[in-house]
Amino acid sequence: MAVTIKDVAKKAGVSPSTVSRVLSNHPRISTQTSIKVKEIMEQLGYHPNIMAKSLVSKTTESICIILPKPAEELFSNLFFMELIRGIVTQANRSGYDVLLSSGANEKEEVEAVARLLKGRRVDGAILLYSRNDDPVIEFLHANNYPFVIVGRSNDHPDVLSVDTDNVQAAYDATKHLISMGHERIGFVSGPPNLTVSQDRMKGYQDALIDAGLEMRPEWIVEGEFLQDSGYRAMSFIMSLPNRPTALVVVDDMVSFGVLRGLHELNFKVPDDICLVSFNNITLSELSTPPISSIDIGIYHLGYTASQMLIQNIQNGEDITYQTRQIIPHRLMIRESSMLSLPKR
Known part of the structure; x- marks a missing residue:
C-alpha cells in the first residue's frame, strides 16, 4: 500500500497540513520541522503526488x-x-x-x-x-x-x-590577431539568422574598420555550428589567391573542423595561418595545437x-x-x- 501524507504526519507527530506546507516550502515552517518531516518521508519512502500538488500550488516546479x-x-x-x-x-x-x-x-x-x-x-x-x-x-x-x-x-x-557581449568579444578576438601583425583576417561564421552569428560578425567587422584594414567578402564563410562547416570552409578559403593569414572562428567545435581541414591540406597552425575561436570548451586547450578562445562562462x-x-x-x-x-x-x-x- 502506498504511503500517504497522513502516514508521514502520524510518524512525525505533526498535522497533515504541516506536511503539505513542508512539501511546498512554506516560509512559516521552521527549518527543524522541515528537516524532521523530510527525514520521515525518506524513511517511509514517501513520494508526493506531483499532479495533485500542482493543482493546489498552481505550480509544477x-x-x-x-x-x-x-x-x-x-x-x-x-x-x-x-x-x-x-x-x-x-x-x-x-x-x-x-x-x-x-x-x-x-x-x-x-x-x-x-x-x-x-x-x-x-x-x-x-x-x-x-x-x-x-x-x-x-x-x-x-x-x-x-x-x-x-x-x-x-x-x-x-x-x-x-x-555574452558577443560584439565586444569578437572585437577583442580580432584585435588580438591585429596586434600580432595580421592584416588579412577572415571569419568563419555560423547561421546568419542567429543573433550570436550577427553579433560576432559585427565585432569582427568593427575591429577591422577601426584598424583601417581591408574587409573582403570572400574571406567570410557562413555555415552551421558543426565541425563539418569549419572543415568545408578551409577548402574554399585556402584556395584563394590572396588568402587570410588569420581567422576568427565563431565556435570551438567549428575550429576543430578548421584544424582538420587545414591538416589535410598540409597547412600548419600557427605557421601558415593563425586562429582565435569562441566558448573555450575543455577540448580547445587539449587540441593540437591548443586553440586561443574567448571564454564566455x-x-x-x-x-x-x-x-x-x-x-x-x-x-x-x-x-x-x-x-x-x-x-x-x-x-x-x-x-x-x-x-x-x-x-x-
Whole structure:
C-alpha cells in the first residue's frame, strides 16, 4: 500500500497540513520541522503526488529547455552540454525538475512548447538560442509565459535574457590577431539568422574598420555550428589567391573542423595561418595545437538563465534584476594565435 501524507504526519507527530506546507516550502515552517518531516518521508519512502500538488500550488516546479535544431548540433557540441549542466544544477538546487523539448522544424517546436505550457506540465522555458523572427519566442511572449533566452532577441529586447557581449568579444578576438601583425583576417561564421552569428560578425567587422584594414567578402564563410562547416570552409578559403593569414572562428567545435581541414591540406597552425575561436570548451586547450578562445562562462550562462527563470516564476513581475544579464568574457591566448607577423 502506498504511503500517504497522513502516514508521514502520524510518524512525525505533526498535522497533515504541516506536511503539505513542508512539501511546498512554506516560509512559516521552521527549518527543524522541515528537516524532521523530510527525514520521515525518506524513511517511509514517501513520494508526493506531483499532479495533485500542482493543482493546489498552481505550480509544477518544473521548467523546460527548448533545444536548438538540428539535433546533431546539440549532441556534438560540448557548449550545449555545459550550458545544460549549469541550468540543471541551479534548477535542482531550487527544487525544480528539468524537461527537454525539441522539434524537427519551427512548427513542431511551437507545438511541443504549447503542449508543455498549456498542459501545465512546466512553469516556464529556457531557449538555448536566439534567432530572428522566432515563432517560439512570439508564442511565449504573446501568451505571457515565463521564459528566458540564452542570447538576445532583436524582436523583443525587453524579454528576460542572459548573454555574452558577443560584439565586444569578437572585437577583442580580432584585435588580438591585429596586434600580432595580421592584416588579412577572415571569419568563419555560423547561421546568419542567429543573433550570436550577427553579433560576432559585427565585432569582427568593427575591429577591422577601426584598424583601417581591408574587409573582403570572400574571406567570410557562413555555415552551421558543426565541425563539418569549419572543415568545408578551409577548402574554399585556402584556395584563394590572396588568402587570410588569420581567422576568427565563431565556435570551438567549428575550429576543430578548421584544424582538420587545414591538416589535410598540409597547412600548419600557427605557421601558415593563425586562429582565435569562441566558448573555450575543455577540448580547445587539449587540441593540437591548443586553440586561443574567448571564454564566455558557459556554465554561468546556464546557471544564471535558470536562476532568472525560476525567480520570475516565483515572483512574477516583482523582480529585482535587469531583464538582460551580461556574463563577462576573457580571451584565453594559446598556441593557435601565437605567431607574430612583421608589421608593414
